[in-house]
Amino acid sequence: MRPRDISEYLGQSHLLGEGKLLRRLIETDRLTSLIFWGPPGSGKTTLAKIIANATKAHFIFFSAIMNGIKEIREVVKEAEDTLRYHGKRTILFVDEIHRFSKSQQDAFLPYVERGTFTMIGATTENPSFEVIAPLLSRCKVLVLNSLTTEDVIQILTNALTDRERGLGELELTATDEALEFMAEQAGGDARVALNTLETAARVAHGGEINLETAREAVQKKPLLYDKGGEEHYNVISAFIKSMRGSDPDAALYWLARMLEAGEDPIFILRRMVIFASEDVGNADPRGLQMAISALQAFQLVGMPEGRIILGQAVSYLATAPKSNASYMGIDDALAEVRKSGALPVPMHIRNAPTSLMKKMGYGKGYRYSHDFERGYSGQSYLPDQLAGKRFYEPKESGYEKSIKERMEWIKGEREKTPRKPE
Incomplete structure (x- = not known):
C-alpha cells in the first residue's frame, strides 16, 4: 500500500x-x-x-x-x-x-x-x-509530523478496498468505531495501523471488522519512547514543567507515560528530589522531605506498588507553593566568587585557636548571636568589599513569606548596628 x-x-x-x-x-x-x-x-x-x-x-x-x-x-x-x-x-x-x-x-x-x-x-x-x-x-x-487520525483512517480504508495491493479481494467491511480505534492506537504510524488491519482481517468473523475485533488485533502497543533519545528528554521536560506550573493532572499524566514506557523510576525520583529544592525550595521545606521519603519508600517496596508512592509525591510537589530563590541564591553567590575571587575573611569571624592569632586580632569583636535578644547580634559576616550584598531574595510564596518577613526585620536591626566590630 x-x-x-x-x-x-x-x-x-x-x-x-x-x-x-x-x-x-x-x-x-x-x-x-x-x-x-x-x-x-x-x-x-x-x-x-x-x-x-x-x-x-x-x-x-x-x-x-x-x-x-x-x-x-x-x-x-x-x-x-x-x-x-x-x-x-x-x-x-x-x-x-x-x-x-x-x-x-x-x-x-x-x-x-x-x-x-x-x-x-x-x-x-x-x-x-x-x-x-x-x-x-x-x-x-x-x-515530518505524525499522521493525524483522519489520515490513518483514510489509509486503512484504502487498504480495505484496494484489490490490487490491499485486502480488497477479501471483501471485508469495517465499522467506523473499529477504524477510528485502530487509527488512534497506531499513534500516527501508518505501518502500525496497516499491520493491525492485517491482523484484524485474519481474525474477523462474518466479513466484518468490528470494535471487538480491532481491540483483539491491537492488544498492547509499545509507546514511542527512546530512553536514550529525544523523546526521553521531551517527556521528562514536560513532567518537570507540569510540576513547576502547579498542574498535578498533567504531571501525573507524564509520570504515567514514563512508567508505562519502562522508564527507570529511580531516575524519575532523582529528578523529583532536584525539583523539590530547585522549584519548591523554602516555599515548602517539606517538599524535599517528601521527595527523599518517596525515593527511600520506593527502594523499599519497588513496583508495581511504587507507582502509588510516586503518585503521592508528584501530586504533592505539583500543588506545593513554588520558589526558586535558594537556587538563584547559590548561583548568584558562585558567580560573585568567580568574579571577585578569594576575598579575605573579616578578622572578627576568623578562627583563633592559638595565642598568636588572638594577639594578631583574629576573632576580636565577634558577637555571639545567642547572647542577644531574638538570637541576632546585628553583625556583618561578608567580606568588607561585599558588605550589604544580597544573594538570597525570598519570595511571597508559602513558608518563604515568613522567611522574608524575618529577613526584613534582620535588615532593620543591622542598619542600627555598626558594621565594624568595636
Missing part, C-alpha cells in the same frame, strides 16, 4: 500542499540534499521514493544499519557511472542516518558538496544532536 506518487500520499500538507516548499522543489526539479526528521511511520522512505520517481532520478536505498564505508565507495561509483553513461542524477536515500558514526557521516561530505548525488537522510532523532554540523549545514532539514 506504499503510495506511488504525491496524489496518493497522505499527510505532511505543510510540505506537500499547493505552493509549499517541498512540492515546489519537486515540481521544478530543483531538489537539494534533505534530511527528513519525523517519527516512525510518518512516510519518510515513501516520500523519498516518490521524489525519485517524480524527478526521474536513479534511486539508491542505503541503510545505516547494514552498510558502512566500503558500501559508500560503491554507491559513489554507481552514481558517477549512472550520470556518465545514462545522464541520470542519483538520489541516495540514507535510512536512519543518525546511526552512522561521525567518520561514516564525514565520508558523505565531499560527494554531497560535489553533487555526485543528492542525499536524502531519514531520522527519527533530532538531527541537531545526531548529524555532524558540516553535513547538517549542507542539507535542508524538513520536519
